[in-house]
Amino acid sequence: MLEFMQQLINGLSLGAIYALIALGYTMVYGIIKLINFAHGEIMMVGAYVGFFSISVFGSHIIVAMLFAMIACAILGVIIEKIAYRPLRGATRIAALITAIGVSLFLQYTTVFFLSPQQRIFPQTAFQTKDYLIAGLSISNKDVFIFVSALILMAILQFIIRKTRTGKAMRAVSLDRDAAVLMGISVDRTISITFAIGSSLAAAAGIMVGIYYSTINPLMGILPGLKAFVAAVLGGIGIVPGAMVGGFLIGILETLVSGYGNSLYRDAVVFGVLILILLVKPTGIFGKNTGEKV
Amino acid sequence: MLKVNNVDVYYGAIHALKGLSLDVELGNIVTLIGANGAGKTTTLKTISGLLRPKNGNIIFKGKDLVKIPPEKIVGLGISQVPEGRRVFSTMSVLENLEMGAYLRTDKKEKQSDLENIFTRFPRLKERRKQLAGTLSGGEQQMLAIGRALMARPELLLMDEPSMGLAPLLVKEIFAIIKDINEKGTTILLVEQNAHMALSIADKAYVLETGKIVLEGSAQELMHSEAVKKAYLGG
Numbered sequence: 038m039l040e041f042m043q044q045l046i047n048g049l050s051l052g053a054i055y056a057l058i059a060l061g062y063t064m065v066y067g068i069i070k071l072i073n074f075a076h077g078e079i080m081m082v083g084a085y086v087g088f089f090s091i092s093v094f095g096s097h098i099i100v101a102m103l104f105a106m107i108a109c110a111i112l113g114v115i116i117e118k119i120a121y122r123p124l125r126g127a128t129r130i131a132a133l134i135t136a137i138g139v140s141l142f143l144q145y146t147t148v149f150f151l152s153p154q155q156r157i158f159p160q161t162a163f164q165t166k167d168y169l170i171a172g173l174s175i176s177n178k179d180v181f182i183f184v185s186a187l188i189l190m191a192i193l194q195f196i197i198r199k200t201r202t203g204k205a206m207r208a209v210s211l212d213r214d215a216a217v218l219m220g221i222s223v224d225r226t227i228s229i230t231f232a233i234g235s236s237l238a239a240a241a242g243i244m245v246g247i248y249y250s251t252i253n254p255l256m257g258i259l260p261g262l263k264a265f266v267a268a269v270l271g272g273i274g275i276v277p278g279a280m281v282g283g284f285l286i287g288i289l290e291t292l293v294s295g296y297g298n299s300l301y302r303d304a305v306v307f308g309v310l311i312l313i314l315l316v317k318p319t320g321i322f323g324k325n326t327g328e329k330v
Numbered sequence: 331m332l333k334v335n336n337v338d339v340y341y342g343a344i345h346a347l348k349g350l351s352l353d354v355e356l357g358n359i360v361t362l363i364g365a366n367g368a369g370k371t372t373t374l375k376t377i378s379g380l381l382r383p384k385n386g387n388i389i390f391k392g393k394d395l396v397k398i399p400p401e402k403i404v405g406l407g408i409s410q411v412p413e414g415r416r417v418f419s420t421m422s423v424l425e426n427l428e429m430g431a432y433l434r435t436d437k438k439e440k441q442s443d444l445e446n447i448f449t450r451f452p453r454l455k456e457r458r459k460q461l462a463g464t465l466s467g468g469e470q471q472m473l474a475i476g477r478a479l480m481a482r483p484e485l486l487l488m489d490e491p492s493m494g495l496a497p498l499l500v501k502e503i504f505a506i507i508k509d510i511n512e513k514g515t516t517i518l519l520v521e522q523n524a525h526m527a528l529s530i531a532d533k534a535y536v537l538e539t540g541k542i543v544l545e546g547s548a549q550e551l552m553h554s555e556a557v558k559k560a561y562l563g564g
Binding site: 212222223 | 378379380399400401402404405409410412416417418419420421425428429430432433477481
């Protein structure tokens with residue numbers, strides 16, 4: 038039982054990271070029906086921005102996170118403007134292939150300028166300590182990741198539920214033409230969605246840096262794909278679904294590593310994707326809402 | 331108030347509106363009747379900017395709507411009750427109404443407009459916390475009308491407000507339309523229910539395959555043989 042609790046706690050911080058990345062996938066999908074495969078790379082850029090902010094300017098970890106979030110928000114908006122907006126009327130497969138192109142572009146631009154070498158995420162910014170509480174080993178990095186992810190998710194929920202901008206985002210994702218009739222600018226709303234989703238990915242990038250202690254230009258691929266699985270598991274396009282899906286995938290991954298064989302953890306996660314697509318493609322929170330007459 | 335001049339609209343290769351012109355005078359209810367596929371919805375969508383004409387212009391209060399981005403048009407005083415209601419299904423009734431006033435910054439006035447809409451539609455007040463998608467068809471129609479009114483339009487475009495509703499509700503909706511007009515809003519009404527539409531309208535246009543084939547006062551058209559035969563069931 039203690040062992041299980043320990044695995045659960047380990048899974049929570051990883052799950053929080055996946056949840057933050059999954060939110061960006063699901064928000065973008067909700068509004069333009071595009072799986073933004075470059076999303077994991079935005080997370081990677083966020084990790085690098087945080088890295089340099091700490092190692093060059095000696096920023097506090099929170100400052101580094103804010104800095105990365107702002108930088109990636111801008112990056113996300115630019116990517117949407119240059120790569121996706123011109124394809125708004127094109128087929129979905131064209132946009133999807135473009136997203137893969139953007140993903141590779143970001144990976145190898147980073148490799149070119151910053152070398153493919155992995156870098157040690159500066160330990161000075163975050164000194165890890167382990168605490169023993171009721172027989173459970175809890176690290177301050179897990180607490181930090183979990184708590185800051187929860188705060189970000191709470192802020193996101195507040196924005197989406199309560200603010201004028203958030204309501205406009207929901208309106209555009211529900212019915213774009215009707216939203217235009219209300220006076221909502223679709224282009225602006227899509228930009229804001231990319232900005233918010235990308236800034237969450239950037240925060241996740243910093244967390245990945247703290248969690249694994251290293252970063253590299255290809256670090257976005259696997260967490261990006263797993264977060265995508267999380268978004269599909271929760272129901273793509275549904276914000277609370279991404280949060281729940283993220284935690285489930287994170288916990289599942291640590292349980293597989295802890296009890297089974299850590300070599301299989303990726304296979305199990307992608308097995309989940311296949312399973313959902315077979316059993317309930319709309320995900321846990323998804324439902325087919327029929328129109329009422 | 332609104333002048334549509336020689337507008338041509340295409341859907342790909344399909345010529346949906348062929349040099350359509352119409353006039354809406356301040357304070358009137360103008361109705362556009364015609365069969366399915368005649369171009370009624372296309373006309374409204376072109377006025378509200380969701381569709382762009384290839385030729386022609388649409389003058390509202392001296393401005394050419396064709397040159398204005400669609401999301402700015404509601405700010406000029408035109409709002410639309412779209413076909414099929416198009417309420418935001420997973421947003422609450424209250425949120426839907428708030429979206430109608432998206433561009434408005436006059437907090438107090440907005441609140442009083444909201445109260446007025448709740449007085450007009452008590453059902454919406456009862457259900458203001460409920461998700462719009464869970465309302466009945468009639469309630470959704472009232473919500474769509476309320477949402478459009480929240481923009482304080484000078485001109486209200488209504489697309490088939492009676493569609494899919496029970497006869498009793500249809501009567502109620504038409505009484506509401508008449509009342510909105512009497513309180514000072516000009517209305518352009520698109521309807522398949524020609525009889526009801528003509529009974530409350532001042533002026534009417536008959537649309538056939540993208541062209542106006544007949545126009546006149548609603549009274550005249552109600553008694554025209556051609557209209558009787560084609561749209562009023564003999």
